[in-house]
Amino acid sequence: MSGAAAPVVEVAGVSKTFRYRPYARGTLTLKSALLDLVLLRPRPPRVTVEALRRVDLTVAPGEAVGLIGRNGAGKTTLLRLVAGAYCPDQGRVTVRGRRGTLLELAGGFHPDLSGYDNAEVAALIAGLPRRELPARLEAIAAFAELDQALDAPVRTYSTGMTLRLGFAVAAALDPDLLLVDEVLAVGDEPFQRKCLARIAELRARGTALLVASHGLDLIEQQCDRAVWLEEGRVRAAGPAREVCRAYREAVAP
Numbered sequence: 021m022s023g024a025a026a027p028v029v030e031v032a033g034v035s036k037t038f039r040y041r042p043y044a045r046g047t048l049t050l051k052s053a054l055l056d057l058v059l060l061r062p063r064p065p066r067v068t069v070e071a072l073r074r075v076d077l078t079v080a081p082g083e084a085v086g087l088i089g090r091n092g093a094g095k096t097t098l099l100r101l102v103a104g105a106y107c108p109d110q111g112r113v114t115v116r117g118r119r120g121t122l123l124e125l126a127g128g129f130h131p132d133l134s135g136y137d138n139a140e141v142a143a144l145i146a147g148l149p150r151r152e153l154p155a156r157l158e159a160i161a162a163f164a165e166l167d168q169a170l171d172a173p174v175r176t177y178s179t180g181m182t183l184r185l186g187f188a189v190a191a192a193l194d195p196d197l198l199l200v201d202e203v204l205a206v207g208d209e210p211f212q213r214k215c216l217a218r219i220a221e222l223r224a225r226g227t228a229l230l231v232a233s234h235g236l237d238l239i240e241q242q243c244d245r246a247v248w249l250e251e252g253r254v255r256a257a258g259p260a261r262e263v264c265r266a267y268r269e270a271v272a273p
Contacts (some may be wrong), residue, residue: 028197028228029079029102034111035252036072036097050138071097073252075112079197084219084229086239088267089249095232098249099123099201102230117196118147120227122186122203131175131269135166135185140175142189156192164188164217180208191218198222200231216242235266 043062072094078083100106101113103121119256129138141152146199150151161170164184172180183203198219219229219242235237239260246263248256256263 025081025112027080027114028083029077029230030112030114031075031077032112032114032180033097034072034075034101034102034108034113035070036094037109037241038069039066039072040069063147070252072101072108075252077247077254078259079228081196081226081228082223083245084223084231084243085245087249088234088236088239088246088264089168089232089255090271093249093252094252095249096123096201098235099199099232101229102197103135115197117197118193119130119197120146120190120193120195120258121199122190123201124203126238127172127184132173134162134172135164135170135174135177137216139170139185139189143193146193146195147192157195159192160185160188163192164210173242174208184211187215187218191215191222194222194225195227197230197243200229200233202233202235220223236268241263 075098077085077098087098089095097106098125102106102115103123104115105123128142130141136157139155139157143160144150145157148156150231164170164187165251166181166184167252169177169181170185175245177185186203190200214272228241231239231243243260245258246260247254248263250269256266
């Protein structure tokens with residue numbers, strides 16, 4: 021008898037720390053750095069932020085897991101580690117299969133390239149074979165419903181148009197894992213329904229979903245499990261409705 025399928029995501033004992041030097045006078049530039057040197061201004065001490073502290077997480081094929089918690093709890097950091105954008109300081113992150121990511125509204129798009137060009141580049145970077153590209157671009161165009169705007173530079177897009185393109189690219193790759201960070205809350209209601217229907221279709225095929233959101237109703241409706249992060253640690257994990265209820269009670273005034 022064969023065993024259960026291996027998890028799509030395995031996060032084991034992962035910690036991530038960021039260190040930076042704050043500049044109260046504004047953004048650090050070469051000019052400001054030279055002025056600090058010439059005027060002998062004291063440099064502020066480095067700040068250390070422990071974004072994640074020994075976090076464990078698994079996501080099975082076809083499973084949907086939601087990440088909840090206050091701003092700064094570590095949700096986006098965890099998603100970026102799973103996406104491969106960050107490397108953990110401690111622990112291990114294992115992802116099996118192709119990832120579809122929608123972690124920011126810009127989607128990593130170049131503002132001066134057209135929607136078509138950005139979709140092509142994103143698909144190739146994600147590992148799509150070039151021979152599959154024409155069919156996938158047709159699927160992206162159909163889902164995004166941007167028509168002639170796909171030939172225009174992305175810098176001319178509205179927030180909603182950028183979201184449409186970003187989700188269309190991520191979903192058209194038929195990923196084994198779909199990573200989503202809050203952005204579904206930005207689109208108009210008909211497009212949100214379309215995205216959720218596409219997510220349900222992907223999950224039925226075995227795609228795992230890892231989503232971070234402040235929308236607890238969305239997490240309860242769409243996720244099997246939820247993980248509540250607080251100051252970089254897992255405070256609670258379990259069935260989505262139970263964890264969301266506990267979170268609501270904890271943050272209620």
